[in-house]
Amino acid sequence: MDATDGGESRPTGHACIQSYLKTLPVSPGVYRMLDDKGAVLYVGKARNLKARVSNYARPSGHSPRIARMIADTASMMFLTTRTETEALLLEQNLIKQLKPRYNVLLRDDKSFPNILVSKDHAYPQIKKHRGAKREKGAYYGPFASAGAVNRTLNQLQKVFLLRNCTDAMFESRTRPCLLYQIKRCSAPCVGYISETDYAGLVGDAERFLQGKSTNVQGKLAGEMQQASEAMEFERAAALRDRIRALTQVQSAQGINPQGVAEADVIALHMDGGQACVQVFFIRANQNWGNRDFYPRTGSGADAAEVMQAFLGQFYDQKDPPRLLLLSDDIEDRDLMEQILSDKGGRKVEIAVPQRGEKLELVAGATRNARESLARRMAEGATQTKLLTGLAEAFGLDAPPLRIEVYDNSHIMGTNAVGGMIVAGPEGFEKSHYRKFNIKGDDLTPGDDFGMMKEVLTRRFQRLLKEDPDRKTPAWPDLLLIDGGAGQVSAVAGIMAELGIDDVPFIGVSKGVDRDAGKEEFHRPGQRPFALRHNDPVLYFVQRLRDEAHRFAIGAHRAKRSKAVGATPLDDVPGVGATRKRALLAHFGSAKAVARANLADLKAVDGVSGALAQTIYDFFHDKG
Known part of the structure; x- marks a missing residue:
């Protein structure tokens, strides 16, 4: 990439922008507009840098937002790229890094939780997971919030009786915990279920999370009938309770589209210079929750620009689904599809539906976005009134912004x-x-x-x-x-x-x-x-x-x-959480580790001879 920058003093506004045109290439790239103090006002990308910048050099025909931006521009910077796709990626990275005043900016960039069925234990654990997917197992998500995951896990416990305790807790139990007593776990920790039968429960749970809940329900209904005919009424009642819990999960999910197996439904509503983007997560033909976002609109960007900026920033650290259903089209749909497909390692389609079930999904998300923005604006008006009252009560010059x-x-x-x-x-x-x-x-x-x-x-x-x-x-x-x-x-x-x-x-x-x-x-x-x-x-x-x-x-x-769980082992170089657990399990206490001789330390699983020497020296070479 090449970078150019006007180092000498230049006029501002249209004249400033015009002065760059002679030297600009016709290649793809990214441009930055800066004010007289060097602060970045706007970052944009172009298929043809010269053509795009020449639009700003025109003295008229701009929206009020663009006109203000042009008037504030005192210098520009340019980066050329090999392709327009590369330019779009660079643009989104610079926006997130520099947060320019006139760009659309997604302010809430938290990760989303998943459900993890671990696969590194004979009796897999089912639990909530957030962050990098380093642990071995099957991941299902994303869910819109921790609450959505917890509700689903709560019901899945009732249906499939899978454990949620840690491996350490599992190994230490000598009798069933409370979850077994309230029929939320099958107590594999004390051998109340065989490894084969437990694997069957895990398979049922995964089929449900893959959208095959009808098969699971039919199987449970058949087992209940068999138990009833064999006059095993207690087992039949337990299976009946599991079927009821499964039905509750499905009804709690609300929207369960038949023709959309995997998609993010993304709807935008704008009013009074503010925007709300509502995202519904559809996975395995199930609604796994929704989340609203309120991106900064860059002093008045239109719907297409807000939506495109949202997609670029939202999926920067997240894996996209196979289908995105949008309420508003974006300018560079083909480029965005290519970027998301490359990121996800599979084809990603972006669509703006016009009819059928997909349109109904988008319409529902749009209604949610409209209602959420109305509530936020009402709350904002109340907050403004409170800040004004605070300034009056405490004798401040103006309502505090922070x-x-x-x-x-x-x-x-x-x-x-x-x-x-x-x-x-x-x-x-x-x-x-x-x-x-x-x-x-x-x-x-x-x-x-x-x-x-x-x-x-x-x-x-x-x-x-x-x-x-x-x-x-x-x-x-x-x-x-x-x-x-x-x-x-x-x-x-x-x-x-x-x-x-x-x-x-x-x-x-x-x-x-x-x-x-x-x-x-x-x-x-x-x-x-x-x-x-x-x-x-x-x-x-x-x-x-x-x-x-x-x-x-x-x-x-x-x-x-x-601090309660801290031990002197925390300060020993090379001893992390895993080796700390191994040492404590072997010796029983940190004090016993400190008194251990070199041969005993070497006998601990996972402790090499060199590490054993390090531990021994740590506790014995204090003088």
Whole structure:
């Protein structure tokens, strides 16, 4: 690829763009438009760079969005590619990396959970799986959410009685667990079912997940009839319960298309400059849930551009199904099909259905998108009103776009964690939450002031280092601190030390009798004040504080749980989780490992002679 860049000073707008035309090639490539500060405004791809850029050089005939973008352009950069497909891939990568103001951007890029039937054990486990598919087994998904997976797993347990315990738990059991008692497991851990019969249950479960539920239901019905005729009424009743549970799974899935075995149904609705994309996951003729997304529309992109950008970014880290059913067509359908086919290793078709069951699926997804966007816009209007009220109550210059709320959690100073949550016009911004493991060795146990000082110092030192000129929205407009006058005074001292005097902060204390609803608010150098007990702003602040408290406690519990399972073996080089388990199983405790001689260490499965020497030296060469 070649890159060119106009290094000398240039005019802005149409004249700036016009000045590049003479040197541009007619090959495919990607172009970037930059403002006078060098920030990227827009990334686009072209089959013919010269032809595409010449369109921007025209003084008229542009939409308001494109006209604003052209007016802001002070320079451009270009990358040529061998093919247009390569240009499309590069465009999507640069958009995700640079997040230009005028591009469509998918902001929610979480992975989706799958159901995994493990295949590395005589009695396979069925469980939820998220992330890279490294574990040996059969994967079924994606499901739209953890809730959708959990509901399906819950019903599958009733129907197929497969275990969900870990291998370690399986090996350690001497009697059945509660799941066996409530008829959710066949108790293979204690030999209540043979390996052959259990394999039959696994096969039935996989057939169901492959969409062959009718066969499974027929088989169960036949077994129930045989049991009844043989007067094995208890077994017949158990089979009847399994058939009922299977029926519940099917009814809970709602949409179960007959003519669409595998597809993602993707529908877009736009209103007032905002967009909602609804994705339904159809696998094995079953609906495995839906998820809504709210991409940033790049200051007014049209439906085709929003849909194309969504597809490129959504499937960047996800395997596409064989069929995508869209509500709106995209400009480069053939290129997108080629990219997704190459990624999935099989042919992927993109269609905009006009009739039949496929159109009904898209219409249903479009209705969901329209209703979801209406709810979000209503919630956004309420949130805007609350932020305005917050600014008025606390004397801020403008409604805050980023509120940071801090809280600490510990037990007598142990496993101390600081939590920061973030809220703004779109509600809680969970991707911006941060936890801080308190590191101060000189802190007195339970020193909340010292903990808060460490958290805020680390937070704002990093901000000052990464964004000293405040060009990004990472700087908060308001800090809420859990505490009264003492905490506020301490925070004022911390901010003064850091040289930050323009970030307002408020302390929130419980007030009289520590009752919710009687909170007092503290500002530096001012008397504390309260809001009336039924003020919506007060409820809003309570929600913010409660969310910070919940997040900090969760982080503390996770840290405490990890500490409970920690042993000196965690610090031995070359000893990971697997070898740690082997050593503990062999010797019984970390203390016994520390006392073991070299010959005993070498006798442990998976521990080589060199590693045995490393472990021995770790515990015996302390002097």
